[in-house]
Amino acid sequence: MKDIAALEKNVPAAALTYDIDSVYNDFPILHKPIRDKELIFLDNAASTQKPQIVIDTINRYYQEENANIHRGVYYLSEVATRKYEEARETVRKFLNAASEKEIIFTSGTTDSINLVANAFGREFFKPGDEILITTMEHHSNIVPWQMICEDTGAKLRVAPINDQGELLIDEFEEMINSRTKLISVVYVSNSLGTVNPVEKIISLARSQNVPVLLDAAQAVAHTPIDVQKLDCDFLAFSSHKIFGPTGVGVLYGKEKHLEKMRPFKGGGDMILQVTFEKTTYNALPHKFEAGTPNMAGVIGLASAIDYVTSVGLEKIHAYEKMVLDYGTELLADIDELRIIGTAAEKSGAISFIIDNVHPHDIGTWVDRDGIAIRAGHHCTQPVMDRLCIPATSRASIALYNRKSDFDALASSLKTIIEVFR
Amino acid sequence: MDELRELYQQVILDHNKNPKNYGKPEAHSHDSEGYNPLCGDRIHVYAEIEDEIIKSVRFEGSGCAISKASASVMTTMLIGKTVAEAKSIFDGFQEMITADVNSSPNYDKMGKLAVFSGVREFPTRVKCASLAWHTALAAIDKSDDVVSTE
Numbered sequence: 001m002k003d004i005a006a007l008e009k010n011v012p013a014a015a016l017t018y019d020i021d022s023v024y025n026d027f028p029i030l031h032k033p034i035r036d037k038e039l040i041f042l043d044n045a046a047s048t049q050k051p052q053i054v055i056d057t058i059n060r061y062y063q064e065e066n067a068n069i070h071r072g073v074y075y076l077s078e079v080a081t082r083k084y085e086e087a088r089e090t091v092r093k094f095l096n097a098a099s100e101k102e103i104i105f106t107s108g109t110t111d112s113i114n115l116v117a118n119a120f121g122r123e124f125f126k127p128g129d130e131i132l133i134t135t136m137e138h139h140s141n142i143v144p145w146q147m148i149c150e151d152t153g154a155k156l157r158v159a160p161i162n163d164q165g166e167l168l169i170d171e172f173e174e175m176i177n178s179r180t181k182l183i184s185v186v187y188v189s190n191s192l193g194t195v196n197p198v199e200k201i202i203s204l205a206r207s208q209n210v211p212v213l214l215d216a217a218q219a220v221a222h223t224p225i226d227v228q229k230l231d232c233d234f235l236a237f238s239s240h241k242i243f244g245p246t247g248v249g250v251l252y253g254k255e256k257h258l259e260k261m262r263p264f265k266g267g268g269d270m271i272l273q274v275t276f277e278k279t280t281y282n283a284l285p286h287k288f289e290a291g292t293p294n295m296a297g298v299i300g301l302a303s304a305i306d307y308v309t310s311v312g313l314e315k316i317h318a319y320e321k322m323v324l325d326y327g328t329e330l331l332a333d334i335d336e337l338r339i340i341g342t343a344a345e346k347s348g349a350i351s352f353i354i355d356n357v358h359p360h361d362i363g364t365w366v367d368r369d370g371i372a373i374r375a376g377h378h379c380t381q382p383v384m385d386r387l388c389i390p391a392t393s394r395a396s397i398a399l400y401n402r403k404s405d406f407d408a409l410a411s412s413l414k415t416i417i418e419v420f421r
Numbered sequence: 422m423d424e425l426r427e428l429y430q431q432v433i434l435d436h437n438k439n440p441k442n443y444g445k446p447e448a449h450s451h452d453s454e455g456y457n458p459l460c461g462d463r464i465h466v467y468a469e470i471e472d473e474i475i476k477s478v479r480f481e482g483s484g485c486a487i488s489k490a491s492a493s494v495m496t497t498m499l500i501g502k503t504v505a506e507a508k509s510i511f512d513g514f515q516e517m518i519t520a521d522v523n524s525s526p527n528y529d530k531m532g533k534l535a536v537f538s539g540v541r542e543f544p545t546r547v548k549c550a551s552l553a554w555h556t557a558l559a560a561i562d563k564s565d566d567v568v569s570t571e
């Protein structure tokens with residue numbers, strides 16, 4: 001994550017804020033009352049809301065621009081193809097990737113990780129090889145590796161965390177060895193909000209020549225990412241978590257890896273030439289995009305990225321930290337409440353439990369006050385087991401949340417604590 | 422907030438706090454584990470059945486107030502009933518918690534289970550209320566030879 005303190009030294013304070021009211025007004029759904037109450041949306045780690053401009057872009061695509069891409073010679077197909085490829089350039093710039101060849105459109109983070117697991121893991125892992133992940137991974141960064149391990153005889157190793165929900169970096173370092181063939185870690189934990197020391201992780205991996213995949217699902221909407229500066233080998237994220245439509249995601253991969261990888265899916269668009277004797281694959285990035293892609297989705301994602309960029313991720317990062325700190329303090333003040341995940345570096349989410357009140361009951365209760373939070377294991381069962389809790393409630397923010405959202409949450413929580421007393 | 426108060430009636434809150442027949446029994450003839458992958462709720466139901474009559478039912482696990490209270494009330498309902506009676510009680514219960522929100526059914530026949538009538542206002546919580554029942558029925562349906570030796 002960016003060092004905000006350092007940033008502030010170079011940039012005047014005013015430059016690090018944005019007009020929250022105007023941003024809030026960009027999202028139509030936030031203005032639709034829920035059971036006559038103002039919607040307070042605090043489940044952004046699960047999925048984010050969409051600004052009007054993204055909705056309009058998708059509408060316009062279907063009303064004025066729709067046709068299959070990379071095929072037709074007619075006007076509409078050319079428009080759609082151009083928009084689709086411009087979207088790739090938007091993503092490339094957003095991540096500062098070296099080349100558009102390194103940007104693969106997928107259906108989401110899960111799909112991106114599965115692509116690497118199959119096209120890289122299944123291809124190159126040998127019995128006895130190791131894949132290193134952490135205890136705080138989302139199921140989507142656990143299960144694909146387990147499946148590949150089963151098929152290849154490779155071994156999945158899991159680096160431990162402490163009670164605060166921080167990666168134990170010394171143990172992590174010790175687990176990297178000559179058998180380690182890939183390190184795949186979550187950038188920001190969706191269930192605890194922990195920001196992992198990805199720079200450090202990547203530099204440790206470099207010293208042993210191990211490629212690193214970053215699950216950036218919870219990072220992209222909250223912090224600037226520069227894949228060249230990070231020097232990660234792969235990076236995955238989902239459009240729907242950065243104000244774009246569902247069903248689209250991105251896999252960034254270094255060209256040198258992608259070139260060597262075999263396509264994971266076969267079909268149209270990913271080929272150069274097909275005969276029954278032999279098929280030659282298309283060039284990057286198309287060799288990984290079999291079939292008609294989610295064109296409207298990709299174009300919608302580009303519009304979401306343009307939106308985020310126009311607000312500015314550095315500003316979003318600074319603003320959200322202020323809101324998260326405020327919320328953390330407010331919730332920590334409630335005696336019966338315990339915050340789960342108290343890493344020094346946090347972003348986006350506050351997980352908590354309340355004595356004698358199950359997260360599900362909390363979720364139902366605050367919902368009646370118009371507040372949307374998540375209850376459960378957040379697809380991170382191993383980390384719940386590690387912390388010896390079955391589930392948490394989680395409030396997670398995005399650029400449109402306000403401090404007052406946490407005032408409302410805290411006050412609703414106080415009433416349920418009273419009722420369950 | 423009225424539906425909320427109806428969902429979280431005092432009886433439910435009390436059962437949640439002090440569940441009846443909680444904890445693993447010394448012996449049992451039937452048992453089953455229930456799991457709600459959506460929320461991570463887990464329940465283990467143990468039953469002692471003799472000649473088609475449910476002699477005892479106990480449960481343990483972790484879950485929300487609705488699932489815990491439902492399990493607790495269920496154990497008090499099932500003890501002494503025949504297996505067939507248990508199934509018909511469950512059918513009535515399931516019908517009640519999934520009834521249309523706009524209907525006004527008569528819950529008099531439901532006895533103690535009527536406290537769960539508010540669940541129908543909360544479709545996402547129906548599974549919480551029925552988890553214990555599904556688990557108990559799965560336990561009952563298991564043949565006698567799965568007796569635990571512990």
Ligand SMILES: Cc1ncc(COP(=O)(O)O)c(C=O)c1O
Pocket residue numbers: 045046107108109110111138140141186188189190215217218238379
């Ligand atoms: C950290 C993390 N990784 C991966 C995923 C999976 O994303 P998707 O379901 O969009 O593929 C999520 C979404 O919940 C997540 O939070």
